[in-house]
Amino acid sequence: MLEWLAALSVGDGAVANQSRQALWIRQRVQIAGRKRFCSRSQTAATSATPVVPTVACGKVVNIARSALMLDHVDFAVCDFGRSRLFYEAALLPLGLVPVVAFDEGEGRIGVGFGRDGVGCLFIGGGPPVAGRLHLALQAPSRPAVEAFHRAAIAAGGICHGPPGLRERYGPNYFAAYVKDPDGHVIEAVCRTAT
Template identity: 60%
Template sequence: MFDHVDFAVTDLARSRDFYTTVLATLGISPLVHIQRTDGREGTGFGIAGDARFWIGGGRPVEGRLHIAFQAESRDAVVAFHAAALGAGAVDRGGPALRPQYGDSYYAAFVLDPDGHVIEAVCRRADG
């Protein structure tokens, strides 16, 4: 449904370091960094050369923001959660089945440096 997501963060360098560490557990890495002549700066993360998650400078998002990343396995969800906590995230729910979202919905939730809810989810029944 969506092609990509892009939002502003309060400290681009801090958030870039955070997401580089945390998303590596899901096979996602920084692919593009832009610095436009109008002052816009940002980093695009993705897999196989396709940047679909962007963070950048600008006026930070106010209110609730929740982004869920696909994980290939439950082990990847566990690794995501551990890496996020190690990178300074606030725990919002450790790796576990969440039957209220689906029979095989295995996820972990953290708050990123700006307080946004970031989730890794594996929907595979075989884990």
């Protein structure tokens, strides 16, 4: 389900926190590997599991795509109506559409974006996120990254990095960055050569 999520980064970026986060990621990947691949037949099947080069503490490490353990992300925005319109437009080129909505009668106002009726990215009203929030969403192709960038800018986003190759993150790391209406960095990334 979380193939679209390439990375999630929240925090102030302090070096000590990055070291702790990198250790935590390594431990969670090891634990996930033990839990997920406990039988011999399952272990044999993992040889074809795609590996994702990921930057942790300035070093590229390889993490199996199946080890990504997030199910969904939910955060509050300042102006729900404006943000909903922005995300509807920006996420459409990535194949993410509104799949569930909440109204104030349900205790909160919000919307979930996803595929096949399953929400994986939720925004809603409430006290907004303070500090840094960076979401990197996997795009199916480089043209989809470019379409995401155009749509996000047209919907009121601010360019934070035009579509292009970012080789410091990997040889095929093609990404575009925009700031949403709250200033959060939203990225679309494609890791394939085309």
